[in-house]
Amino acid sequence: MKKQSGFTLIELVIVIIILGILAATAVPKFVDLQGDARESAIKGVKAALEGAASLAYSRAAIDGVENASSAAATDRNVTLVNGYPDSSSTGIEDAVELSVDDWTVAHGTTTTTITALVASGATQTTTCTVVYNEAAADARPVITATVTDC
Numbered sequence: 506m507k508k509q510s511g512f513t514l515i516e517l518v519i520v521i522i523i524l525g526i527l528a529a530t531a532v533p534k535f536v537d538l539q540g541d542a543r544e545s546a547i548k549g550v551k552a553a554l555e556g557a558a559s560l561a562y563s564r565a566a567i568d569g570v571e572n573a574s575s576a577a578a579t580d581r582n583v584t585l586v587n588g589y590p591d592s593s594s595t596g597i598e599d600a601v602e603l604s605v606d607d608w609t610v611a612h613g614t615t616t617t618t619i620t621a622l623v624a625s626g627a628t629q630t631t632t633c634t635v636v637y638n639e640a641a642a643d644a645r646p647v648i649t650a651t652v653t654d655c
Contacts, residue, residue: 557600
């Protein structure tokens with residue numbers, strides 16, 4: 506008699522079951538990482554807005570226009586209000602230079618709302634945003650990040 510070697514049907518079924526269990530535990534962790542990545546990106550945009558506002562104010566102070574109700578920073582032509590970038594496309598959006606492929610920017614009268622774009626085919630989440638509120642007289646701009654359900 507010849508001795509045959511190979512896997513039995515039971516061994517193959519056990520391996521498939523083990524792979525299925527591993528896949529079922531790995532998928533939720535991967536999905537959770539995507540939300541964490543979006544949350545970190547939103548927090549990064551908030552930090553970029555804060556940094557750009559501080560740099561613009563520093564430049565305005567050097568130029569002597571930090572107390573003006575409206576002005577333009579001379580180095581990049583960023584429109585300022587009370588020494589900080591305003592909420593227009595020539596204000597905070599120019600100061601930060603966000604990629605249009607990754608972010609949606611909506612300008613209001615005194616606010617700018619930045620929302621992360623999601624991959625095509627996925628649903629757009631509107632609770633993962635950063636809102637930039639223009640600076641009032643003698644105050645810094647208020648920047649808030651909403652990162653629930655990213």
